[in-house]
Amino acid sequence: xxxxxxxxxxxxxILLAVLRIRENAYGxxxxxxxxxxxxxxxxLAGIYAALERLEEKGLVRSARGAPTPERGGKARIYFxxxxxxxxxxxxxxxxxSRLSAGLKELKPTTS
Amino acid sequence: MTHPxxxxxxxxxxxxxxxxxxxxxxxxxxxxxxxxxxxxxxYWGQALGALRVRTRKALLTxxxxxxxxxxxxADLALWIAFGIVGCFQLCVYASFFFCWTSxxxxxxxxxxxGSLLGGTLIGAVAIxxxxxxxxxxxxxxxxxxxxxxxx
Numbered sequence: 001x002x003x004x005x006x007x008x009x010x011x012x013x014i015l016l017a018v019l020r021i022r023e024n025a026y027g028x029x030x031x032x033x034x035x036x037x038x039x040x041x042x043x044l045a046g047i048y049a050a051l052e053r054l055e056e057k058g059l060v061r062s063a064r065g066a067p068t069p070e071r072g073g074k075a076r077i078y079f080x081x082x083x084x085x086x087x088x089x090x091x092x093x094x095x096x097s098r099l100s101a102g103l104k105e106l107k108p109t110t111s
Numbered sequence: 112m113t114h115p116x117x118x119x120x121x122x123x124x125x126x127x128x129x130x131x132x133x134x135x136x137x138x139x140x141x142x143x144x145x146x147x148x149x150x151x152x153x154y155w156g157q158a159l160g161a162l163r164v165r166t167r168k169a170l171l172t173x174x175x176x177x178x179x180x181x182x183x184x185a186d187l188a189l190w191i192a193f194g195i196v197g198c199f200q201l202c203v204y205a206s207f208f209f210c211w212t213s214x215x216x217x218x219x220x221x222x223x224x225g226s227l228l229g230g231t232l233i234g235a236v237a238i239x240x241x242x243x244x245x246x247x248x249x250x251x252x253x254x255x256x257x258x259x260x261x262x
Contacts, residue, residue, distance in 0.1 A: 044137055076139065
């Protein structure tokens with residue numbers, strides 16, 4: 001598949017969610033954080049697919065947790081943003097800030 | 112102690128479709144969420160989401176790659192076949208349902224032939240649209256938030 005050097009919207013949301021959750025960031029908690037903050041439902045399979053891409057790019061790293069009976073004996077995978085990942089988030093955030101700076105359409109309206 | 116289980120067909124679908132690095136964790140997460148009160152409908156929605164992600168990945172691999180792998184071509188061919196057969200069946204069933212009582216045998220034959228042709232056209236348009244919309248994605252901007260499932 002073609003390599004992209006920019007972050008997709010979902011990838012950026014995932015990186016921000018992992019940074020917010022910190023040590024308890026696994027698939028379901030990341031999905032919940034995104035749903036609560038954005039108000040949109042996300043497919044967990046889409047989150048895992050994006051996490052795999054981010055891991056391949058070296059922007060996140062994963063660690064296996066302990067399996068539990070309510071998970072059918074399947075372990076959680078915990079994710080953490082790497083230093084490169086933080087740099088990529090900073091860069092994307094700076095790009096958005098530069099692009100949106102001074103736009104009258106984005107100023108809060110008073111009603 | 113035995114735990115109740117979510118819809119078995121949805122679980123079977125997930126196991127078949129989730130083939131990534133963390134597929135086991137995905138299954139575990141969904142099971143955990145279902146046990147903590149998520150509905151069967153939500154579980155089904157996630158299984159269908161996995162189907163959508165898998166199909167998109169297969170199409171992207173086949174369309175974007177300069178040297179597509181045998182696996183990705185087989186995946187794409189499988190989904191195209193599903194699409195065509197699905198459209199065939201839908202059109203044939205629809206024609207039987209609406210016209211069974213009012214048509215003679217020869218009319219029915221013509222109707223089925225027409226339905227098959229129509230089904231092929233619908234399938235071809237749907238597949239062409241799917242391939243076109245899975246071309247390389249645009250860089251992200253806040254106003255481009257997709258509707259239901261963000262991928």
